[in-house]
Amino acid sequence: MSTISVIYFSGTGHTQKEAEAVHQGAAAVVGTTTHLIGINGDDIVKGRYKNDTVLATLDASDAVIFGSPTYMGGPAAQFKAFADATGERWYRSAWRDKLAAGFTVSNGPSGDKLSTLQYFFTLAMQHGMIWVGMPETPMNAQGINRLSSYSGVMAQAGNESPDVAPNAADKLTGELLGRRVAEAAQRWQIKA
Numbered sequence: 001m002s003t004i005s006v007i008y009f010s011g012t013g014h015t016q017k018e019a020e021a022v023h024q025g026a027a028a029v030v031g032t033t034t035h036l037i038g039i040n041g042d043d044i045v046k047g048r049y050k051n052d053t054v055l056a057t058l059d060a061s062d063a064v065i066f067g068s069p070t071y072m073g074g075p076a077a078q079f080k081a082f083a084d085a086t087g088e089r090w091y092r093s094a095w096r097d098k099l100a101a102g103f104t105v106s107n108g109p110s111g112d113k114l115s116t117l118q119y120f121f122t123l124a125m126q127h128g129m130i131w132v133g134m135p136e137t138p139m140n141a142q143g144i145n146r147l148s149s150y151s152g153v154m155a156q157a158g159n160e161s162p163d164v165a166p167n168a169a170d171k172l173t174g175e176l177l178g179r180r181v182a183e184a185a186q187r188w189q190i191k192a
């Protein structure tokens with residue numbers, strides 16, 4: 001039995017759709033308990049995020065999957081406020097050896113999404129977590145991992161509404177990441 005949490009911020013709904021797909025993939029793995037947690041801007045007061053219930057849920061998770069739109073070439077400020085609030089966990093090495101992964105959504109095919117994934121990676125490394133990437137080989141321009149990102153999942157919003165973007169291929173890519181993390185968490189537990 002393992003527990004996977006997907007924690008994300010979404011301003012206008014695109015990243016939420018991708019988060020739901022990632023969560024669906026994790027939940028499909030037998031023996032997995034999942035949490036889908038949106039970062040609520042109301043929990044940020046004077047620039048500082050505070051939600052002890054959310055942080056306790058992540059403490060009790062075997063894997064944490066980070067998600068944010070790419071804003072100005074990096075994670076949204078709301079996600080960064082959440083990340084800064086994990087500093088006390090960093091001090092105690094509380095998240096050491098949990099699995100970690102990430103996904104991001106932005107307008108452009110690139111849009112500098114890699115910077116956001118690299119921030120998630122650095123956050124995970126500061127916590128001593130184990131990074132899980134996206135190994136799917138892009139076979140065509142409209143298929144799984146069509147944006148060719150191996151560090152984590154990239155999805156595209158374009159100028160579409162969240163009802164149609166991210167598209168089915170990007171959501172399937174997210175689903176596969178969620179499944180991969182959940183399967184890895186079960187293998188990691190056996191060995192731990």
Ligand SMILES: Cc1cc2nc3c(=O)[nH]c(=O)nc-3n(C[C@H](O)[C@H](O)[C@H](O)COP(=O)(O)O)c2cc1C
Pocket residue numbers: 009010011012013014015016069070071072073074105106107108109110111112157158
């Ligand atoms: C403040 C701001 C900065 C943005 N910066 C970028 C960017 O650097 N690259 C990009 O491709 N899109 C950028 N966008 C577009 C968003 O990434 C895109 O609208 C995304 O779908 C937002 O996700 P959300 O609907 O989950 O909030 C930006 C949007 C905003 C509001």
